Amino acid sequence: MKILSRDKRLIFVILIVLLIVVSIGVIWVLARHVYSYKSKKQQRPPIKIGFAMSTLKEERWFFDRKYLIDAAKKKGFEVEWTNANENDSTQFQQVKYLLAKGIDVLIIVPSSFDGAKKAIELAKQKNIPVICYDRIAMNADIDAYVSFDNIEVGRIMAKHLLKKVPQGNYVFILGNPKDYNTALIRQGYKKVLDPYIQKGKIHILLEDYCYKWKKEYAYEYIAKLLQAGNKIDGILAENDSLAEGAISALAEKKLAGKVPVVGQDAELPACKRVVSGLQSMTVYKPVKKLADLTVKIVEQLVKNGTLLYTKTYFNNGYKMVPAYYIKPIEVTRENIIATIVKDKYHSYEEIFK
Known part of the structure; x- marks a missing residue:
């Protein structure tokens, strides 16, 4: 009986040793697998x-x-x-x-x-x-199109200009005809202004394109209209660069700040013009x-x-x-801090210095 008991203990010890060896082997295999997976993951090139x-x-x-x-x-x-x-x-x-x-x-x-x-x-x-x-x-x-609502950009511009000048001579300075946003913005402002145009409250002095969004076209359009003796009551420029060109022409006739001009993009120079009153409004696109x-x-x-x-x-x-x-956002002198400055798009010091 003592011999049998000794044999049982020996078998038990052997089983324990085998269990330990197998466990070590399993852990080793799993460790290698995890290491290999992590290595492959680390080696995988980034998107x-x-x-x-x-x-x-x-x-x-x-x-x-x-x-x-x-x-x-x-x-x-x-x-x-x-x-x-x-x-x-x-x-x-x-x-x-x-x-x-x-x-x-x-x-x-x-x-x-x-x-x-x-x-x-x-x-x-x-x-x-x-x-x-x-x-x-x-x-x-x-596969996908990611943008701002450019039709809404046109609506925002038109609604603002309409509040400032409910009737009179309007100039529409369009962007690049090869940029489809130009057409979408135009579609937006026409939805707002067409009823006033049809009733004769708003008269279109000019509606023309600026190829490659060059502000030189905007300057020339306004300069020629003023030189010909036309009275301009409001200007809708499809971006801030074009608004800058138009305002430069107005300034030569001492009309900058007297004729409402709207643009879009919230460029820093445009934000400065909005604060100073030279530009009536810009559209901020976050x-x-x-x-x-x-x-x-x-x-x-x-x-x-x-x-x-x-x-x-x-x-x-x-x-x-x-x-x-x-969604685009209208920016005026009244809300520029709550929009542009709050979003840190431009700092208070940059705009107001």
Whole structure:
């Protein structure tokens, strides 16, 4: 009986040793698996975004670039950006360059709404998702459109001008005809002002385009009208740069600040003009929100192959494109601190110094 008991103890010890050995082996295998998984995860290259910009001429685009890069970095993404200087051929070559750099998604600000199709086709041939940022590309296979509500931008401008000048001679200084936002803004202000135009309360002195958004056109339009002896009661300029051109022409006739002028983009010089009374109003478009939303969409597209939910779609002639809009905000001397300064878009010192 004692021998049997000794054998049992020996067997028990052997089993314990075997159990320990097996446990160590299992732990070792699991540790190797976890280490291998972490190593692979660490070695996996970050998502690379190609940001094909159209221009950096206006101040706002520097904010777009900064905020988009910042938002991407927070997610661990990389951004490779280019600037086409409003040239379709240049943008086509730059998209080729971005694709050669191995981007995972293309964000494009089309240099023209009808000239970006070929560049977008290059991306789609490589199964690269394409997001139109701020400007839409027509007749092209894009995955998403992220912008501000540009029709609302036009409405805001018109409503403000109507309060200032309910009747009289209006001038409409439109942006680049190759930028579809130009048409959308026009659609917005016409919805508000057409009834007054039809009743004869508002007379259109001029409605013309500024190619590539050049403020020199705006200056020339206003200078020629004033030289011809026309009385101008209100000016709607489709961005702050064009408003600046118009105000320069008014200043030469000592009319700056006497004729209401509205614009959009909330550029720092425009905010200064709003405070001083030279420009009646600007439309603030919260660029940081647009950049943050765009990066969220990038993450969904690349990681999950899906999009954020949206109720809105834009018919670009090729398909109904999922559209995401950020609301624009009217900025006057009365609310500039509660909007621009509060959002840290420009500081109080920058605007008021």
